[in-house]
Amino acid sequence: MDRSEISQADNSHLNENLSDTSHTRSTASAVVISRRARRARPTFQNYIYKIFRSLASDLRISKQAMDALNSFTFDMFEKITSTSFQMIKIKQRSTLGAAQVEAACKLILGDELYKEVQDKYKKAMLKYEKSISAEIQDKAEPSQNDPKVAAPKDEVAPAPAPIPKGKAKK
Template identity: 30%
Template sequence: MAPKGRGRPTTQNSEGAAGAERPQGSKKVKKSSGVKSETYERYIYKLLKNAHPKMGISKQAMAIMNCCVNDAFERVSLEAVKLSRLSKSKVLAPRDIISACRLVLPGELSKHAVAEGSKTLMRYKQFTGKGNRAEEADIK
């Protein structure tokens, strides 16, 4: 049975672009529909329940909070990349992110962000057993 063409006659050109059949065994590739935005709703909700167990949050307020977190993340990451390029490094180092936090975030918020980030980095290094590269290579 011929496919329905919405009232238009089906045409096949000799190059095989539009309307041509796919080879046997090939899969149809689905195109993404735009930019995928990261959502932090789960983590925002966990923080809310940790701070105020009886309090809730509306969908609109959650969307605003998610937008704020995405915006802050984007600003810090862009600044960290700029700092990394200024130092002519191809690797984004923790010090670039710390400096970006200090530049982008205001006052007390940057101090808390740097403290929490450093604490988390130390826990990660202890958990994975990864220290600095000089220690791993036994260079003294």
């Protein structure tokens, strides 16, 4: 027997084991895929909590109530997005716009609730735009009290204080 025959004889059981484990490789990749598919669901709990605090700072909310509100918010988000995307497909467009989202909200919420939501939306957008414009103006116009900002060139620097007569320099 030469070396190749010996190595083939010794490794013959390995080939049988490899053929038996071929299905485990696919399950291993299935496990990886299922882990990817099991991605964490986004939560709105931080935002719900901030809104809750702004409305009722002295009250508390239980974990179950927070979970219910989070679930409701996520469900509404899913309904609005799916309806919006259906509208895009019907109109044969490729870009989701504000008009499609507003129409989807109107379909899902109904007229009365949609009007309330639209009023709140407009107020929030105005408040946001005002804060952004104020922030831009603050960056453009440095404050008068800021010591790091140099005085404008038009102003004259104050004259040095006069030296008292009795304390003249020698």
